Amino acid sequence: MKRGLSNVLSLVIGSRSIVLAHVTAGKPNAVAKRVGQFLLDDANWLDKADDSGKALRAFLDSHGFDATHAIIGVPAGWLLAQEKEVPPTDANSASAILRLAAERLAMSGSAPLVADYAGKPSTSVDSKVLLVGMLRSQYDKLEKFASAAGLTISAVCPTSLGVLDTLAGDSSLLRITNDGAEIVTQDAGVPTMIRPIAAAPQQLAAELKRTLAMRPGGVGRLAIADGGTLAGGDRDNLLARVGGSPRVLDEASCPGIGFDTAAMNGAATGLTQAAALPAVALGAAAIAAKLPVDFADSKLAEVAPQRFGRKTIWAVALVALAIIGVIALEWTVESREAEAADIARKVAEISPQLKSAKASVAKLDFGRPYFAPHPPQLDCLKAITNAFNYNELIFADNVQLRDTGSGTLAGKAVNGTLPLALIDRMKAQPQLSNVQLSSLQNNTGKEKESAFSITFTFVPAPFNTTSPTTKPSSTAAAK
Amino acid sequence: MKLNHREKMIALGVGLILALFVLDQLLLSPMFVRLATADDSIARDSQTLEQSNGMKRNGDLADVRWRKMSEGHIGTDASAAQSQLLNHMNEVARNTGVNLTSIKPEHGEKAQGFARTGFRASANVTMSTLVSFLLRLESPDLPIRVTDLQIKSNKPGVDDLTVDLGISTIYKLSAAEEAK
Numbered sequence: 001m002k003r004g005l006s007n008v009l010s011l012v013i014g015s016r017s018i019v020l021a022h023v024t025a026g027k028p029n030a031v032a033k034r035v036g037q038f039l040l041d042d043a044n045w046l047d048k049a050d051d052s053g054k055a056l057r058a059f060l061d062s063h064g065f066d067a068t069h070a071i072i073g074v075p076a077g078w079l080l081a082q083e084k085e086v087p088p089t090d091a092n093s094a095s096a097i098l099r100l101a102a103e104r105l106a107m108s109g110s111a112p113l114v115a116d117y118a119g120k121p122s123t124s125v126d127s128k129v130l131l132v133g134m135l136r137s138q139y140d141k142l143e144k145f146a147s148a149a150g151l152t153i154s155a156v157c158p159t160s161l162g163v164l165d166t167l168a169g170d171s172s173l174l175r176i177t178n179d180g181a182e183i184v185t186q187d188a189g190v191p192t193m194i195r196p197i198a199a200a201p202q203q204l205a206a207e208l209k210r211t212l213a214m215r216p217g218g219v220g221r222l223a224i225a226d227g228g229t230l231a232g233g234d235r236d237n238l239l240a241r242v243g244g245s246p247r248v249l250d251e252a253s254c255p256g257i258g259f260d261t262a263a264m265n266g267a268a269t270g271l272t273q274a275a276a277l278p279a280v281a282l283g284a285a286a287i288a289a290k291l292p293v294d295f296a297d298s299k300l301a302e303v304a305p306q307r308f309g310r311k312t313i314w315a316v317a318l319v320a321l322a323i324i325g326v327i328a329l330e331w332t333v334e335s336r337e338a339e340a341a342d343i344a345r346k347v348a349e350i351s352p353q354l355k356s357a358k359a360s361v362a363k364l365d366f367g368r369p370y371f372a373p374h375p376p377q378l379d380c381l382k383a384i385t386n387a388f389n390y391n392e393l394i395f396a397d398n399v400q401l402r403d404t405g406s407g408t409l410a411g412k413a414v415n416g417t418l419p420l421a422l423i424d425r426m427k428a429q430p431q432l433s434n435v436q437l438s439s440l441q442n443n444t445g446k447e448k449e450s451a452f453s454i455t456f457t458f459v460p461a462p463f464n465t466t467s468p469t470t471k472p473s474s475t476a477a478a479k
Numbered sequence: 480m481k482l483n484h485r486e487k488m489i490a491l492g493v494g495l496i497l498a499l500f501v502l503d504q505l506l507l508s509p510m511f512v513r514l515a516t517a518d519d520s521i522a523r524d525s526q527t528l529e530q531s532n533g534m535k536r537n538g539d540l541a542d543v544r545w546r547k548m549s550e551g552h553i554g555t556d557a558s559a560a561q562s563q564l565l566n567h568m569n570e571v572a573r574n575t576g577v578n579l580t581s582i583k584p585e586h587g588e589k590a591q592g593f594a595r596t597g598f599r600a601s602a603n604v605t606m607s608t609l610v611s612f613l614l615r616l617e618s619p620d621l622p623i624r625v626t627d628l629q630i631k632s633n634k635p636g637v638d639d640l641t642v643d644l645g646i647s648t649i650y651k652l653s654a655a656e657e658a659k
Contacts, residue, residue, distance in 0.1 A: 326510075333510050333513045333514045336514060340521045343521060343524040346524075354531055354534055357535045358538065360538040361534075361538055364544055364545045366593065367549060367622070367649065369624050371549075372624075374614055375625040377628045381610075396632070397632035398631050399628075399629065403625065
């Protein structure tokens with residue numbers, strides 16, 4: 001039984017008519033939005049499934065039935081049913097056992113069946129289920145009929161079994177229709193029998209009593225769903241003769257369903273609410289996913305074995321992951337190689353231009369001193385002059401300055417310590433470096449003076465000569 | 480040969496390890512080597528490219544500066560450059576009161592497409608006349624450089640100096656001269 005249905009068209013098939021009910025999910029009850037009766041003029045209507053289906057489609061359109069998911073209730077006369085005992089086992093093994101039983105059932109009828117079972121096998125104790133089958137050929141015709149009517153079959157279930165869900169407690173059900181009657185018995189909530197009762201209304205009570213007498217619990221509680229075929233006197237007579245505690249099934253005794261006030265507008269041929277009740281109950285059971293048997297989604301259908309095992313799937317996933325990883329790595333490597341090649345190409349392109357760039361820089365370095373605003377030797381003389389202390393008896397008598405920056409300062413002092421102090425002050429000058437005493441001779445000459453010689457390197461301040469015009473004019477410099 | 484579950488697991492494990500080893504040897508390790516090589520190459524060449532771009536920018540800048548600096552101020556004739564420098568020296572000496580006692584021509588080296596030429600001059604000066612001379616020596620129309628300078632005191636305690644200095648200028652070499 002497919003879950004998630006909320007809007008179904010229930011078709012209860014009889015020999016001369018199909019009772020229709022459009023049932024929708026509601027809170028708390030499923031509600032019949034529209035009911036109707038499609039009359040079957042031809043007794044062989046199912047053999048002419050295409051034509052019958054098209055006629056049904058026309059009926060549905062003309063009576064405002066717009067649901068497309070069909071729940072088909074089939075009569076007990078179409079069924080083969082057998083109660084089966086299942087040993088304690090899991091659902092899969094029980095299905096396998098019952099599948100074999102269904103095949104034997106089919107062989108007894110010499111025709112293929114579609115089968116399902118009602119009940120739930122137990123894993124701890126023996127359990128009983130009702131194995132139910134219908135002819136495969138008939139099922140196929142139903143499919144064809146529904147298809148021609150533009151309906152999608154959601155479930156196919158014996159009507160009386162489908163109605164069971166609406167019964168409160170452990171009741172058996174007698175369903176009386178224009179075509180006859182059918183009985184369903186259940187024990188502990190599990191259907192134990194479904195069969196048609198072929199008897200005239202006058203003999204119905206006797207036949208029914210005989211059937212129920214074979215039941216272990218006797219008549220027990222019995223619900224009678226009468227589609228309005230029995231006259232009031234006949235029904236009372238039947239209730240009295242059957243014994244036990246029979247009751248008539250009506251809307252009030254079916255708490256799980258309700259009727260929309262407009263639902264009966266679809267009635268075409270004097271359909272009563274009681275006659276529509278099984279169709280509504282079937283639809284409500286389908287919406288609640290409580291159909292005990294569903295030939296369209298049988299519990300006996302063999303589960304197709306998985307083509308690939310779990311381990312195989314994991315292995316394939318891991319291999320695929322590894323392949324993706326390797327491809328990603330290769331892509332990364334190639335993109336990095338392409339990037340490296342691109343940079344190498346740019347380096348190769350720029351290399352020839354470097355020679356001329358170096359030559360330009362060398363030319364500027366060579367020529368720039370010729371455009372200095374004033375000779376750097378002047379700055380050097382200023383730095384040396386700043387290092388002298390005019391209070392000290394020391395003087396220079398020879399200064400040599402070369403354009404490489406090296407220079408020599410020679411002079412005389414009254415003692416040997418003054419040149420050393422001069423060296424210290426020269427070292428403090430930022431533009432003078434490598435200041436070293438080259439020679440020092442004490443007590444020389446008549447005056448007993450100290451003669452000294454100091455070497456140094458002059459570092460001219462950088463000048464930003466961008467144009468020869470930045471040179472000061474001779475006049476300005478003189479000022 | 481029928482293997483039990485444990486043997487199958489061991490065989491599977493060994494097979495997996497072998498497969499990983501082969502995969503590593505044939506595929507992964509070479510790829511990682513290529514990746515490392517490419518990364519090294521990118522790092523090295525990027526640095527080279529950055530330096531090269533910097534050098535090229537410096538070269539372009541040097542070109543522009545040198546053009547602005549030298550445009551119209553550097554001649555191509557050695558004797559013209561020398562006489563221009565001599566005239567300028569004499570003029571500056573005259574204007575600053577410096578008595579040039581000797582002037583001797585000097586020829587310098589060639590470099591960067593230029594040749595150096597100039598004079599070695601001696602003069603008796605005071606400190607102030609020397610400074611004036613040096614300040615006015617620079618000319619906006621002539622590239623001049625004082626290559627070396629020696630100042631001697633003639634008498635201790637008296638501002639009486641003898642200066643000996645080298646002064647040079649440059650001129651542009653012709654293609655033929657540069658090739659020599």
